[in-house]
Amino acid sequence: MNELPEDKAARQPKDVEPYDRKKVNRRTFISSLTFLAGGTLAYFGWNKLYLSPKETTADATAGAHAPLRKVLDANGNVFENAVSPDHLARTYPKAMAAKQPRVNGDIGIQKELEDNWRLNVVKSNNETLQITIDDLRKLPKTEFAFEFKCVEGWSQISHWGGVKFSDFVKHYQLNEQAKLAYVGMHTPDEKYYVGIDTPSAMHPQTLLCYEVSGQPLSAKHGAPLRLIIPTKYGIKNLKRIGTIFFSNDRPRDYWAELGYDYFSGL
Amino acid sequence: MKHIVNKHPLAIRWFHWLNFPLLAIMIWSGLLIYWAYDPYAIKLFGHTVFKFFPEWFYQKYHIKRRLAEGMAFHFVFMWLFAVNGLLYVLYTLFSGEWRYLLPKKSSWREAWLVLLHDLHLRKTAPPQNKYNAAQRIAYSAVIVMGLGSLLTGLAIYKPVQLYWLVFVCGGYKTARVIHFALTIGYCLFFVIHIIQVILAGWQNFISMIRGFEVADTDTAKIIVKRTDDERTT
Numbered sequence: 056m057n058e059l060p061e062d063k064a065a066r067q068p069k070d071v072e073p074y075d076r077k078k079v080n081r082r083t084f085i086s087s088l089t090f091l092a093g094g095t096l097a098y099f100g101w102n103k104l105y106l107s108p109k110e111t112t113a114d115a116t117a118g119a120h121a122p123l124r125k126v127l128d129a130n131g132n133v134f135e136n137a138v139s140p141d142h143l144a145r146t147y148p149k150a151m152a153a154k155q156p157r158v159n160g161d162i163g164i165q166k167e168l169e170d171n172w173r174l175n176v177v178k179s180n181n182e183t184l185q186i187t188i189d190d191l192r193k194l195p196k197t198e199f200a201f202e203f204k205c206v207e208g209w210s211q212i213s214h215w216g217g218v219k220f221s222d223f224v225k226h227y228q229l230n231e232q233a234k235l236a237y238v239g240m241h242t243p244d245e246k247y248y249v250g251i252d253t254p255s256a257m258h259p260q261t262l263l264c265y266e267v268s269g270q271p272l273s274a275k276h277g278a279p280l281r282l283i284i285p286t287k288y289g290i291k292n293l294k295r296i297g298t299i300f301f302s303n304d305r306p307r308d309y310w311a312e313l314g315y316d317y318f319s320g321l
Numbered sequence: 322m323k324h325i326v327n328k329h330p331l332a333i334r335w336f337h338w339l340n341f342p343l344l345a346i347m348i349w350s351g352l353l354i355y356w357a358y359d360p361y362a363i364k365l366f367g368h369t370v371f372k373f374f375p376e377w378f379y380q381k382y383h384i385k386r387r388l389a390e391g392m393a394f395h396f397v398f399m400w401l402f403a404v405n406g407l408l409y410v411l412y413t414l415f416s417g418e419w420r421y422l423l424p425k426k427s428s429w430r431e432a433w434l435v436l437l438h439d440l441h442l443r444k445t446a447p448p449q450n451k452y453n454a455a456q457r458i459a460y461s462a463v464i465v466m467g468l469g470s471l472l473t474g475l476a477i478y479k480p481v482q483l484y485w486l487v488f489v490c491g492g493y494k495t496a497r498v499i500h501f502a503l504t505i506g507y508c509l510f511f512v513i514h515i516i517q518v519i520l521a522g523w524q525n526f527i528s529m530i531r532g533f534e535v536a537d538t539d540t541a542k543i544i545v546k547r548t549d550d551e552r553t554t
Binding site for chain 1: 322323325327334338342346354357388400487494527535
């Protein structure tokens with residue numbers, strides 16, 4: 056038997072009590088009522104959330120239930136701030152990279168590229184740099200193979216080359232602009248647009264990319280210049296960059312306006 | 322003579338009934354996510370036996386083209402699911418309830434006898450306390466599965482930041498397969514659980530709500546004796 060001191064034994068919940076009809080009825084009533092009330096509350100609570108209106112396009116996002124969006128943004132903050140941006144996506148030997156990396160999506164690149172393509176970099180309201188692909192090729196080149204991850208769930212090791220965004224910022228003396236919270240990018244036709252938090256943009260593996268599998272980008276992969284950002288899902292890896300700008304407000308983001316997480320970080 | 326036999330502490334009843342809708346929401350939102358890339362199938366000798374999931378299933382339950390919605394619900398309710406699970410584990414540890422829940426040395430052998438008994442292949446069931454050997458194994462396993470879902474889920478969610486976790490899970494793709502397989506596991510657990518609850522009867526079921534069973538003296542004696550045995554061993 057228990058060898059607990061008297062007072063301690065008294066505090067132990069008793070496993071068996073003498074039958075007492077009133078007690079049984081009272082405990083059954085209270086717990087059943089709580090159960091039904093909880094179930095009803097859960098049902099209506101869920102319905103309220105499920106049928107809650109979608110957010111309006113006020114803050115660069117749309118399409119998600121407003122209460123959920125709040126948590127998604129909070130999740131972004133948690134993971135954006137909790138972990139050092141120095142963490143590198145794992146890289147692989149070139150030989151492991153897919154020979155023909157998968158192409159998924161052609162929003163913003165459906166029309167043919169115009170001959171006079173330039174990368175527009177908005178330094179300020181009255182100064183926009185116009186940079187050619189040859190200018191970028193002169194900058195130090197970085198290349199690596201990593202596991203590209205699509206928001207749909209598939210992933211594929213592929214090999215990309217280009218200039219680090221941070222090297223690009225340094226070379227074009229954009230340090231002041233890079234102190235703003237976000238980098239915005241869009242295709243020349245402005246049909247696809249992304250917003251990237253600047254720490255992710257300045258991550259050492261974020262590339263302004265002009266090569267895939269050791270060859271110049273094909274049109275479908277976003278020639279002449281695309282973003283490769285291994286710390287984000289593919290939806291942030293904008294093809295055919297037309298314009299880059301900096302802002303403290305969240306730039307518009309194509310998929311975040313369709314209900315996806317704005318941060319979309321990995 | 323009849324007795325009130327206290328069975329499930331209030332905390333465990335709360336954790337149990339909160340987990341039910343939370344897990345249901347996680348599985349449903351997980352399906353919305355899975356649809357966007359659904360390569361898994363059971364194959365035998367190169368022949369597809371079952372594809373996850375057949376077209377009619379997606380149609381019937383309106384799973385298609387809801388990836389963003391699925392992700393939003395999944396990454397909100399993951400917090401509640403995880404916190405409820407962690408609190409449950411902490412409670413069982415500190416309250417001593419783990420004594421009834423963890424498999425004992427004898428459980429592995431006894432679980433087999435329980436199975437034979439449940440299938441009506443054996444007349445007597447092995448002696449049991451609050452939970453029989455099969456239950457101990459099942460209820461402990463499902464917690465390990467929950468931990469597995471949590472870890473593989475985090476690995477898929479932030480594979481760059483939590484690169485070490487991806488490594489532990491055997492890679493990004495493997496983590497996703499495990500995460501999926503565990504979900505199928507919950508569904509199987511659920512089916513068996515429901516069948517067992519129905520077979521065990523009303524007293525057993527309502528004790529998960531009100532916490533106690535009304536039992537005769539003999540039954541009560543057995544439970545008390547065993548409980549004491551376990552407290553002292």
